[in-house]
Amino acid sequence: MLRRARYELAGRAAFPILTALEAWQHRLKRSRKQPGGGPFGPPLESVRRLKELMAHHYFQGRYADGAVPVAWVTSGFPVEVLRALGFHTVYPENHAALCGVQRLTPEYSDVAEAAGYSRDLCSYVRTDLGSVLSSKTPVGRLPRPQLLACCTNICQTVLYWYRELSRHLGVPLVLVDTPFVHGTASAHQLAYVKEQLEELCLVAGRVSGKPLDAERLVEVTRTAREGSRLWGECLAASRARPAPWTGIDGFFHIAPIVALRGTEACNGYYRLLRDELEDRVARGVGGLKEEKHRLLWDNLPVWFAVRRFSTLLAERGFNFVSTSYTDAWAEAGVGIDPDDPIGSAARTYTHVILNQDLPNRLDILRRLSRDYAVDGAILHSDRSCKPYSIGQVDLRERLAAELGIRVLLLEADHNDPRSWAAEPGENRLAAFMEGFE
Amino acid sequence: MKAPARGAVTGVAIGVDVGSTSCKAVLVDGAGRIVGRRLEPAHPRVEEQTGRLVAALVAEAGVEVPVGATGYGRKRVAAARVLTEITCHARGAHALHGGGGLLVDMGGQDTKVIAIGPAGDVTDFAMNDKCAAGTGRFLEVILARLQVPLDEVAGYAARAGAPVTVSSTCTVFAESEVISLVAEGRPAEGIVRGLHLALASRVAALARGRPGTGPVLLSGGVALNAAMVTALAEALGRPVRVLPEPQLVGALGAALSVLERIP
Ligand code: SF4
Numbered sequence: 001m002l003r004r005a006r007y008e009l010a011g012r013a014a015f016p017i018l019t020a021l022e023a024w025q026h027r028l029k030r031s032r033k034q035p036g037g038g039p040f041g042p043p044l045e046s047v048r049r050l051k052e053l054m055a056h057h058y059f060q061g062r063y064a065d066g067a068v069p070v071a072w073v074t075s076g077f078p079v080e081v082l083r084a085l086g087f088h089t090v091y092p093e094n095h096a097a098l099c100g101v102q103r104l105t106p107e108y109s110d111v112a113e114a115a116g117y118s119r120d121l122c123s124y125v126r127t128d129l130g131s132v133l134s135s136k137t138p139v140g141r142l143p144r145p146q147l148l149a150c151c152t153n154i155c156q157t158v159l160y161w162y163r164e165l166s167r168h169l170g171v172p173l174v175l176v177d178t179p180f181v182h183g184t185a186s187a188h189q190l191a192y193v194k195e196q197l198e199e200l201c202l203v204a205g206r207v208s209g210k211p212l213d214a215e216r217l218v219e220v221t222r223t224a225r226e227g228s229r230l231w232g233e234c235l236a237a238s239r240a241r242p243a244p245w246t247g248i249d250g251f252f253h254i255a256p257i258v259a260l261r262g263t264e265a266c267n268g269y270y271r272l273l274r275d276e277l278e279d280r281v282a283r284g285v286g287g288l289k290e291e292k293h294r295l296l297w298d299n300l301p302v303w304f305a306v307r308r309f310s311t312l313l314a315e316r317g318f319n320f321v322s323t324s325y326t327d328a329w330a331e332a333g334v335g336i337d338p339d340d341p342i343g344s345a346a347r348t349y350t351h352v353i354l355n356q357d358l359p360n361r362l363d364i365l366r367r368l369s370r371d372y373a374v375d376g377a378i379l380h381s382d383r384s385c386k387p388y389s390i391g392q393v394d395l396r397e398r399l400a401a402e403l404g405i406r407v408l409l410l411e412a413d414h415n416d417p418r419s420w421a422a423e424p425g426e427n428r429l430a431a432f433m434e435g436f437e
Numbered sequence: 438m439k440a441p442a443r444g445a446v447t448g449v450a451i452g453v454d455v456g457s458t459s460c461k462a463v464l465v466d467g468a469g470r471i472v473g474r475r476l477e478p479a480h481p482r483v484e485e486q487t488g489r490l491v492a493a494l495v496a497e498a499g500v501e502v503p504v505g506a507t508g509y510g511r512k513r514v515a516a517a518r519v520l521t522e523i524t525c526h527a528r529g530a531h532a533l534h535g536g537g538g539l540l541v542d543m544g545g546q547d548t549k550v551i552a553i554g555p556a557g558d559v560t561d562f563a564m565n566d567k568c569a570a571g572t573g574r575f576l577e578v579i580l581a582r583l584q585v586p587l588d589e590v591a592g593y594a595a596r597a598g599a600p601v602t603v604s605s606t607c608t609v610f611a612e613s614e615v616i617s618l619v620a621e622g623r624p625a626e627g628i629v630r631g632l633h634l635a636l637a638s639r640v641a642a643l644a645r646g647r648p649g650t651g652p653v654l655l656s657g658g659v660a661l662n663a664a665m666v667t668a669l670a671e672a673l674g675r676p677v678r679v680l681p682e683p684q685l686v687g688a689l690g691a692a693l694s695v696l697e698r699i700p
Contacts, residue, residue, distance in 0.1 A: 400561065409563070423509065424547065428564060431523035435559045 007067035100303030228333025242286030247320020292317030452692025455510030458545030505695035525690030531557035543659035
């Protein structure tokens with residue numbers, strides 16, 4: 001009871017004071033900066049609210065264990081069930097990305113590697129296991145889970161990762177295994193996933209201490225679908241010329257749809273963002289001061305170099321107007337249906353981009369290239385994320401040949417700067433851009 | 438922006454290519470021909486070295502001329518125009534070959550495959566992984582280990598019977614692999630040939646999917662190695678044309694690029 005009150009209080013009272021303090025510091029910093037510099041358009045007003053929202057989420061999380069049930073969840077997990085049961089969810093991938101941006105991965109990975117985990121593992125995994133083993137985190141504290149929830153629709157690595165978490169933390173693991181889809185999932189594949197979701201409802205209900213309320217699940221499903229729709233509308237604003245924000249902005253704004261999907265807080269934020277973007281489109285305000293070339297990005301962002309990349313590109317008038325990564329969160333979620341929460345979740349979560357074959361991936365890239373009228377594409381060949389990077393040589397050739405656009409294959413890693421050769425890499429980027437001039 | 442017309446050079450210019458192994462500078466005349474050249478091992482003090490090379494070429498020209506720079510150290514050169522070596526190699530090769538085509542540039546630190554359009558523009562390119570395997574440095578290290586002088590490489594490869602396979606793709610590991618092959622009594626000739634074939638097949642993999650039927654153009658220091666030229670032609674299944682003064686192609690492109698900007 002007391003813990004619950006502290007959890008609520010952390011969100012309602014302590015946190016607003018902290019954010020007010022940060023906002024004040026932010027204003028102070030801004031007033032000191034020279035106005036008008038740099039290749040970017042005016043910053044998004046919503047960004048401050050985004051920081052508040054995410055900081056609030058992590059801050060409240062510090063007080064979550066013991067107050068509410070806590071689950072650690074993979075990004076592609078059918079989270080609606082957990083949400084309906086009142087779980088506070090932590091997304092290790094989102095947390096790892098946060099560490100990546102702050103270049104903490106080498107430090108955390110060293111801990112994981114010293115414990116025997118291979119450097120060839122995904123850098124999210126190494127970041128997370130290193131964080132768990134060393135109890136280090138940039139967010140103060142992560143609440144301990146009572147449940148680990150893993151869905152293999154993004155990769156098989158997550159299964160082994162979560163098994164290790166289960167071993168270290170001594171908590172149960174629920175698995176939703178989604179067979180890889182060639183074309184469209186067959187009826188028996190969907191039945192197999194649906195059965196697991198039904199079991200999930202029972203197991204998670206037992207862990208949370210109360211059974212799943214069917215009405216609440218319908219409500220959460222509706223909210224989650226609405227969130228995906230709103231996120232899609234935010235992304236679609238970039239069909240305008242100039243795009244009202246940069247692709248890099250999009251990478252950062254993905255946090256709520258990943259970590260807070262199915263909550264009103266998430267949807268409220270995206271409404272605000274969408275309105276701001278649409279207003280910028282109406283006024284012709286761009287993410288760049290001068291948008292000369294429009295690009296598509298495939299695969300995860302290179303978190304530790306995101307700002308560097310965006311500046312290098314922006315200085316020459318290049319903007320990512322679409323990315324398959326941010327699009328995935330708009331695309332998948334709209335398929336869930338409040339009238340059939342479990343059946344539609346089985347279908348939707350089985351058909352996410354990383355669980356589909358290459359022709360499907362090519363279709364998505366082709367469609368995004370056309371919808372967003374891009375002149376070029378960068379396919380990030382991510383050393384860590386094998387399922388996303390496999391087949392990119394063929395995708396590159398097909399995209400270039402079919403759409404007549406320039407396509408660059410850029411080798412990097414989403415979280416580990418040790419796998420990124422900055423000098424040759426930036427050289428490739430520069431040569432790619434020179435090709436447009 | 439449309440690619441500017443090439444070949445309309447109207448003055449003299451200097452091009453500097455600061456590579457990982459060597460530093461190159463050329464002076465070109467109004468017709469885009471190389472009329473002065475300097476080539477030295479790369480020095481860590483880029484500003485000093487390039488300043489000296491440029492001053493020497495300016496003295497040859499007798500007048501101040503604009504400078505274009507390329508290569509890894511390009512940003513540290515006092516130049517009117519700075520472009521990546523990918524763009525400059527394309528410009529240089531286009532001028533030397535008199536048209537577009539597929540260029541393989543094998544330098545000290547990287548190998549590039551560049552598709553050049555009819556106007557000298559880069560239509561597509563690919564480079565070796567972020568590692569020295571498949572580059573001039575790789576060959577240099579291993580040949581030094583085998584004590585094969587560079588000017589005898591072609592003879593070694595030609596004399597070889599069956600090639601000996603060197604399976605490691607890492608320069609450091611390949612070096613130790615070669616040591617054990619030698620210890621096993623494998624002939625140096627076979628190892629040299631095996632190395633060249635392995636390298637050539639890696640280049641051919643980079644060139645995969647880049648169309649064209651004419652000769653593949655070759656530039657960079659490795660182009661002076663006849664054994665590599667033979668191995669490449671074999672792996673690519675196409676004739677290979679070594680560009681004249683292959684090490685200077687990037688510098689030439691840098692000089693030409695600066696002339697494009699002069700109205
Ligand atoms: S391998 Fe890829 S999909 Fe799997 S956890 Fe790592 S980044 Fe995510």
